Amino acid sequence: MNARNDCKVVLVTRRTRLQELVARYHTLEQSRFYVEHLGADFSDYVKEDEVYARQLRVAMQTLQAWGRYQVIDRGYLPNFVFAPDDIVVALGQDGLVANTMKYLEGQPLVGVNPEPARWDGVLLPFEAGDLGPILREVAGGRRAHKAVTMAQAILSDGQCLRAVNDLFIGPRTHTSALYDIELGGRRESQSSSGIIVSTGLGSTAWLKSVVTGASGIARAVGTSAPLAYRPQAWDSDQLTFAVREPFPSRGSQAELVFGGVTHEQSLKLRSRMPENGVIFSDGMEADYLAFTAGMEAVVTVAASKGHLVV
Numbered sequence: 001m002n003a004r005n006d007c008k009v010v011l012v013t014r015r016t017r018l019q020e021l022v023a024r025y026h027t028l029e030q031s032r033f034y035v036e037h038l039g040a041d042f043s044d045y046v047k048e049d050e051v052y053a054r055q056l057r058v059a060m061q062t063l064q065a066w067g068r069y070q071v072i073d074r075g076y077l078p079n080f081v082f083a084p085d086d087i088v089v090a091l092g093q094d095g096l097v098a099n100t101m102k103y104l105e106g107q108p109l110v111g112v113n114p115e116p117a118r119w120d121g122v123l124l125p126f127e128a129g130d131l132g133p134i135l136r137e138v139a140g141g142r143r144a145h146k147a148v149t150m151a152q153a154i155l156s157d158g159q160c161l162r163a164v165n166d167l168f169i170g171p172r173t174h175t176s177a178l179y180d181i182e183l184g185g186r187r188e189s190q191s192s193s194g195i196i197v198s199t200g201l202g203s204t205a206w207l208k209s210v211v212t213g214a215s216g217i218a219r220a221v222g223t224s225a226p227l228a229y230r231p232q233a234w235d236s237d238q239l240t241f242a243v244r245e246p247f248p249s250r251g252s253q254a255e256l257v258f259g260g261v262t263h264e265q266s267l268k269l270r271s272r273m274p275e276n277g278v279i280f281s282d283g284m285e286a287d288y289l290a291f292t293a294g295m296e297a298v299v300t301v302a303a304s305k306g307h308l309v310v
Contacts, residue, residue, distance in 0.1 A: 007087050007139045008068040011059060012077065012100045014092040018049035048118065052091075055114040058128035059091055066135060077103050078287045087138050089131065097123040098164040098201075098282045101148065101306040108138050108145055110309045125310055138309055147235040148306035149199050151261075153279050153289065156296040161289050163281030164306060165202035167299060169269060169291060170194020171276050176247070178272035181256055183241075184265050188253040193245040195269070197261060197299050200232035203240060207231075210242045237301055238262050266300040 015023070021031035035042040063069035072080055074096055082088065082104060089110045090096045097111040112131065113124035126134055137143035151163045161167070170177035170193060177194045180187065198207035208229060215227035232238065239261040246254035261267045269291075271277045277291040291297060 006068075007085050008070065008083060009063055009066055009087045009089060009135060010080075010082060011063060011069060011071045012074055012088065012090045012092075012096065013056065013071060014074045014096050016045075016049040016052050018045040021045065048115065051115045051118075055112070055128040056091060059089070059112065059131055062128075062131040062135070065132070074099055082107055087135060089135075091128070093119050094121060094123045095283060097308070099284055101164045101308070102150060102162040102281060104306060105304055106307055108143070108307050108309050110134055110138065123308060134309065144310055145307040146310050148201055148308055149235055149237060149239075150302040150304070150306055151197050151199050151239050151281075151299065152302040153197075153281075153297045153299045155279075155289055155291070159289050161279055161281055161287075162302050163197070163199065163202070165199060165282045166206050167197040167279060167281050168194055169197070169279050169297065169299075170244075171273065172278045172285075172288075173276050175276065177277070178252075179277075180270040180272065181243075182268040183256060183259055183261070186256050188256045189251060189272070190243065190254065190256075191247045191249065191252040192243045192254075195241055195243050197239050197241040197267065199239055200234045200236035203231040207240055207242060210244060235305065239267075239299070239301055241267055241299070261299060261301065263301050266298050269297045269299065271295045271297075 022028055025031045025034055032042050035045060077100060086107050088100060088104060088107050089112060090100045091112045091114055097109065101109055110126060111124040112126050112128055113119055113121035116127065134143065148164060151167050152160055153167050154160045176191050178191055180189050196206055196210065208231060211227065211229050218224035219226060241259060241261055243257040246257050248254040271291045271293055274293050278288045279291045279297060280288040
């Protein structure tokens with residue numbers, strides 16, 4: 001890469017566990033005392049941080065040779081504006097890829113695994129040393145990508161939030177979620193611990209655990225046979241919603257608890273929670289939409305898909 005390249009590369013990073021501890025407890029020694037006081041192995045935190053730092057240096061060397069680049073921490077993603085022709089690289093765990101993808105509009109996303117011995121990396125097919133040739137191929141349109149369907153929730157005030165894995169709609173605290181739910185002409189008032197809406201990618205994780213738990217309980221009380229659960233494809237144009245712990249009562253129903261959401265059939269929810277109602281996605285609780293009494297949310301398949309470089 002001798003010549004400077006026209007496409008800008010945006011490298012998204014995240015703090016290691018050690019960096020999070022130091023930010024909280026101010027010094028390395030205070031962090032060490034906290035972890036070892038709990039009986040945990042502080043050396044593992046140090047090792048993870050050192051490996052990540054080495055891989056970050058490798059990635060930075062490639063970007064410096066590339067030409068135009070920018071480095072941002074994942075905490076700035078909600079307010080960062082990506083250019084249409086940016087190439088985006090996420091150096092971290094699978095969750096960082098998902099957190100990054102939902103803020104993109106079709107830009108190619110390269111997932112880099114900083115420590116394959118530690119992280120499985122379903123969304124991280126590359127290592128830092130691979131970046132040079134990968135970036136050249138992506139910039140030249142010679143690298144394939146995998147389409148990833150996203151979900152989106154649009155509030156009645158116009159706010160919108162997308163998800164690569166899951167949307168969670170419910171209480172911020174461990175209290176009951178109160179809402180009206182509507183799908184395909186069916187409508188109920190419900191009380192539960194919240195709703196998750198999963199994409200095809202998300203159907204391999206949180207949704208699978210919800211279905212597995214419900215199936216296990218049903219078998220334990222002798223009301224069903226073992227369930228053969230099949231996750232959806234990453235590019236499936238259908239989302240799946242599941243109501244967690246629905247509670248039937250005089251004022252709440254529990255029949256509309258599982259189903260599909262498509263472009264043609266959206267899921268509508270109206271909050272009855274006076275406070276603490278939220279919608280967040282992909283485990284990013286800090287980046288949420290307030291979902292309190294009277295607010296309506298329409299959940300559907302997002303118009304754009306994520307492009308994961310493979």
